[in-house]
Amino acid sequence: ISGLETAIAKAEAAKVSQEAIAKGKTALAEATAKKEATENLAKATEGKDMDELVAALEAAKEKGVDTKVVEKGDTRLAILKEEAARKVAEAELQKAIEAQDIAMLESALTQAEAAKVEKKALDKGRKCLAEAKDRKAAADARLGAEEALLKAIDAAAISGLETAIARAEAAKVSDEVIGKGRAALAEAMAKKEATDILAKAT
Numbered sequence: 001i002s003g004l005e006t007a008i009a010k011a012e013a014a015k016v017s018q019e020a021i022a023k024g025k026t027a028l029a030e031a032t033a034k035k036e037a038t039e040n041l042a043k044a045t046e047g048k049d050m051d052e053l054v055a056a057l058e059a060a061k062e063k064g065v066d067t068k069v070v071e072k073g074d075t076r077l078a079i080l081k082e083e084a085a086r087k088v089a090e091a092e093l094q095k096a097i098e099a100q101d102i103a104m105l106e107s108a109l110t111q112a113e114a115a116k117v118e119k120k121a122l123d124k125g126r127k128c129l130a131e132a133k134d135r136k137a138a139a140d141a142r143l144g145a146e147e148a149l150l151k152a153i154d155a156a157a158i159s160g161l162e163t164a165i166a167r168a169e170a171a172k173v174s175d176e177v178i179g180k181g182r183a184a185l186a187e188a189m190a191k192k193e194a195t196d197i198l199a200k201a202t
Contacts, residue, residue, distance in 0.1 A: 030063075037063040045076045050084065053077050082115070089115035097128045102136060105129040138172070145171035153184040158192060161185040 005028060011021050037060045044056035057073045089112040096108035109125050145168040152164035165181045 034063045034065060038065045038069055041065060041069055041073050045073045048080065050077065050080045053080065086115045086117055089117050090121055093117065093121060093125045097125055100128065100132050100135075102129065102132050105132060142171045142173055146173045146177050149173065149177060149181045153181055156184060156188045156191075158185065158188050161188060 007024060011024060037056070041053075041056040041060040044053040047053070053073060053076060057070065057077065060070050060073065089108070093108040093112045096104035099105075105125060105128060109122065109129065112122055112125060145164070149161075149164040149168045152160040155161075161181060161184055165178060165185065168178050168181060
């Protein structure tokens with residue numbers, strides 16, 4: 001750049017053609033822009049601002065900055081993108097852990113694994129998912145046992161009621177529903193006993 005500036009000054013003093021001087025000035029402007037783009041890219045490569053680095057890379061490529069400098073910027077950009085993806089994945093995983101939602105947890109864990117989130121956070125998410133699945137399985141079993149007990153109450157069959165009550169107790173169905181089942185069982189047993197006595201008497 002300084003060589004070009006000196007050459008342009010000498011050419012102007014020597015009254016060289018305006019066309020040649022214009023070419024020199026154009027070359028000087030290009031060299032200055034290239035130097036500035038190189039400096040901006042070097043600065044952005046050292047920083048953490050992704051937008052600044054993207055803009056500096058675009059300008060550097062446009063101005064023909066040395067490929068090694070551009071490659072260094074591209075590598076840094078890839079690292080910054082990975083870090084940003086990791087932060088997003090960690091935040092999504094934390095939201096899913098707080099929500100205790102199985103589908104959210106599965107999706108967030110997949111994203112977090114792909115983004116190489118820390119093992120500690122992944123383990124916490126996996127533990128939470130396992131617990132959520134266990135809770136769902138218990139809730140499903142409880143609901144199934146409750147439905148079976150209510151059907152058995154309607155049918156009023158002793159063996160069906162005994163089985164349904166045992167299943168409901170194991171699944172921790174509410175005491176209220178189990179109480180209804182026991183009452184229905186007592187009623188069915190009393191009815192059977194009365195029927196048996198009546199049958200013997202006749």
